[in-house]
Amino acid sequence: MPDEARQPWLGDRVRFFLSCYGLLLVPITLLTVFVYLPVVWAFTKSLYQFEVGGPARFVGGGNYAEFLTRDPTTYPSMLNMFLLTFFAVSVRLTLPLVVAKAIHSLSSDRARYVYRIVFLVPIVVPIIAIQLIWRGLVYADTGLINEFMRVIGLGEYGRSWLMEPTTALIAVAMVGFPFVGGFEVLIYYAGLSAIPTSVNEAARIEGCTGVRKFFLIDVPLVLSQLKLILVLTVIGGIQGFENVFVLTRGGPGFKTMVPGMWMYFNAFSFQRMGYACAIGVVLFLLILGLTLLNLRYFKSAEELKEQQI
Numbered sequence: 001m002p003d004e005a006r007q008p009w010l011g012d013r014v015r016f017f018l019s020c021y022g023l024l025l026v027p028i029t030l031l032t033v034f035v036y037l038p039v040v041w042a043f044t045k046s047l048y049q050f051e052v053g054g055p056a057r058f059v060g061g062g063n064y065a066e067f068l069t070r071d072p073t074t075y076p077s078m079l080n081m082f083l084l085t086f087f088a089v090s091v092r093l094t095l096p097l098v099v100a101k102a103i104h105s106l107s108s109d110r111a112r113y114v115y116r117i118v119f120l121v122p123i124v125v126p127i128i129a130i131q132l133i134w135r136g137l138v139y140a141d142t143g144l145i146n147e148f149m150r151v152i153g154l155g156e157y158g159r160s161w162l163m164e165p166t167t168a169l170i171a172v173a174m175v176g177f178p179f180v181g182g183f184e185v186l187i188y189y190a191g192l193s194a195i196p197t198s199v200n201e202a203a204r205i206e207g208c209t210g211v212r213k214f215f216l217i218d219v220p221l222v223l224s225q226l227k228l229i230l231v232l233t234v235i236g237g238i239q240g241f242e243n244v245f246v247l248t249r250g251g252p253g254f255k256t257m258v259p260g261m262w263m264y265f266n267a268f269s270f271q272r273m274g275y276a277c278a279i280g281v282v283l284f285l286l287i288l289g290l291t292l293l294n295l296r297y298f299k300s301a302e303e304l305k306e307q308q309i
Contacts, residue, residue, distance in 0.1 A: 085237030
């Protein structure tokens with residue numbers, strides 16, 4: 001090819017790549033400033049002991065050693081976190097899937113649309129509002145649970161559900177009952193809708209219907225959606241503390257304390273920013289490890305298909 005014909009082609013390619021990288025430059029810059037730099041700052045400051053606006057003193061791994069060996073709240077809060085996360089994973093991988101399957105099995109397109117809207121509406125309600133409603137309307141001394149127990153003659157079993165050590169953690173876990181949030185239902189519904197019609201017809205011809213079809217065909221073909229919900233639920237369970245903050249502030253005592261709540265207290269109540277950064281780094285490493293294990297051992301439907309090929 002003559003050099004005269006090659007040069008315009010090369011020039012077009014160079015301009016194309018420069019324009020693509022130029023478009024990516026803005027989001028990469030914003031991610032670097034508002035995401036990556038704070039993460040690097042947290043890793044660095046976890047090696048120091050300091051207050052906001054005060055001098056920093058290098059302590060190396062002292063913050064990590066204190067959190068993992070000397071802090072009396074560490075392992076009880078970790079246990080609470082794992083119990084809440086395990087419960088959240090258990091209900092979000094099962095109940096919304098059953099509801100999505102029930103909606104998908106309806107014969108009327110209009111009915112399926114209406115039920116999807118019904119289960120989608122709670123998404124637009126702020127989470128903080130839901131938690132405040134549960135705290136004031138459901139769990140209060142004159143809340144729905146205690147009043148219902150009085151009506152049926154079991155008033156002596158009423159209690160301050162969020163204030164008693166034996167019931168506080170269970171009460172926190174039960175917020176959101178019956179656990180059929182619109183997000184999970186829609187994700188599972190999309191996965192069920194993506195199952196090829198030929199697969200459903202073949203199953204019907206072979207006599208695989210009802211519960212048997214649900215476990216043998218539907219569940220394996222929505223493993224990608226199950227994997228997504230599992231990852232998001234584990235991440236949210238480990239790093240989240242908003243529900244504990246609104247409902248109990250970690251009390252009574254430390255019965256509902258979670259590491260995220262303890263990190264918040266150390267940062268903004270005790271002004272131990274370095275220690276709070278160390279807790280955040282430990283949670284980050286824990287989330288990263290569990291996510292990698294999930295990606296490694298929890299295969300999606302597409303990954304299982306590739307292995308079979």
